[in-house]
Amino acid sequence: MAKIDKVFSSPIGKVPPFTFNEKVAHVFDDMAERSIPFYREVQKMITDLTLTFYQEGSRIYDLGCSTATTTALVYQGLIDRDVKDFTIKGIDSSQAMCDEARVKLESINASKDHVTITHGDFLTEEIQDASVVIMNYTLQFIDPLKRETVIKKIFNGLRHNGILLVSDKLLQSNTDISRTFIDKYYNLKRLNGYSELEISQKREALENVLIPYTLEEETSLFRECGFKGVDSFFTWYNFASFICIKK
Numbered sequence: 272m273a274k275i276d277k278v279f280s281s282p283i284g285k286v287p288p289f290t291f292n293e294k295v296a297h298v299f300d301d302m303a304e305r306s307i308p309f310y311r312e313v314q315k316m317i318t319d320l321t322l323t324f325y326q327e328g329s330r331i332y333d334l335g336c337s338t339a340t341t342t343a344l345v346y347q348g349l350i351d352r353d354v355k356d357f358t359i360k361g362i363d364s365s366q367a368m369c370d371e372a373r374v375k376l377e378s379i380n381a382s383k384d385h386v387t388i389t390h391g392d393f394l395t396e397e398i399q400d401a402s403v404v405i406m407n408y409t410l411q412f413i414d415p416l417k418r419e420t421v422i423k424k425i426f427n428g429l430r431h432n433g434i435l436l437v438s439d440k441l442l443q444s445n446t447d448i449s450r451t452f453i454d455k456y457y458n459l460k461r462l463n464g465y466s467e468l469e470i471s472q473k474r475e476a477l478e479n480v481l482i483p484y485t486l487e488e489e490t491s492l493f494r495e496c497g498f499k500g501v502d503s504f505f506t507w508y509n510f511a512s513f514i515c516i517k518k
C-alpha cells in the first residue's frame with residue numbers, strides 16, 4: 272500500500288518544530304518525492320557520481336541516510352558492476368528512519384557484510400578511509416556553528432581524490448529573487464498535490480530547523496575546509512547539489 276504524506280494535512284494549531292519522527296519516517300519517501308525538486312534525478316546523479324569516484328576497498332558514507340534510498344541505489348549500482356570490495360555506511364539520528372532503512376535494504380537482499388545502517392549522530396561518528404561521502408539534504412539541518420567541524424572531519428576522513436556530495440536548499444541574498452524562487456517552489460508543491468494548509472504548516476515547522484546558506488556561504492564552507500575543486504552538478508531555483516573533491 273502506498274504511504275502518502277498527510278503529516279501536515281489537518282490544522283495543527285501551534286505547529287511544533289519539524290522532527291524526523293516515526294510519523295514522518297513512515298511516509299518519508301512520498302514526502303521527499305513530492306517536496307524535493309527532481310528528487311529521483313538527483314538520486315540518480317548522486318549514484319552515478321559515487322560509482323565514478325568509488326575507490327576499491329574504500330568506504331562510502333551516506334550521512335543522514337533517512338530511509339536508505341541513496342544507500343540502496345549505490346549498493347545496487349556496485350553489485351551490478353560486480354564490485355566485491357566495498358562498505359557502505361548509512362548513518363541517521365532518527366531511530367524510525369533507521370528502521371525504515373533496514374526494511375528497504377532487506378527488500379533488495381542487501382548483504383550486511385557490505386552495507387550497515389547506524390543509528391547515531393554523524394557529528395560524533397568517525398569518518399575513515401572514505402572515497403565518497405554523501406550528504407543529501409542533510410547539511411541544511413545542522414547547526415551552522417557545527418557545519419565547519421563536520422565538513423573538516425569529512426575532508427580528513429576522505430582519501431586523495433575522494434569526493435563529498437552535498438544537496439541542500441539555498442537562500443538567495445536578493446529579496447526579489449528569493450521571493451520568486453520560493454514562489455516557484457511552492458507552486459511545485461501545489462502541482463505535487465500539497466494543499467495551502469500543508470504548505471504553510473510545513474513552512475512553519477521548518478523555521479529555525481532547516482537553516483539554508485547562500486550559494487556563496489555554502490561553497491566557501493567547502494573551500495575553507497580544504498576542498499580544492501567545488502562545483503554544482505544540479506540546480507533548480509533554490510535547490511542545489513555540489514561535488515567537492517579532495518586533491
Ligand SMILES: C[S@@+](CC[C@H](N)C(=O)[O-])C[C@H]1O[C@@H](n2cnc3c(N)ncnc32)[C@H](O)[C@@H]1O
Nearest residue numbers: 291335336337363364365368392393407408409
Ligand atoms: C532530509 S533527510 C535526508 C534525506 C536523505 N538523505 C535522502 O536522500 O533521501 C535528513 C536526515 O538527516 C538526519 N539527520 C539530521 N541530523 C543528523 C545528525 N546529526 N546525525 C545523523 N543524522 C542526522 C535526519 O534524521 C533525517 O533523516
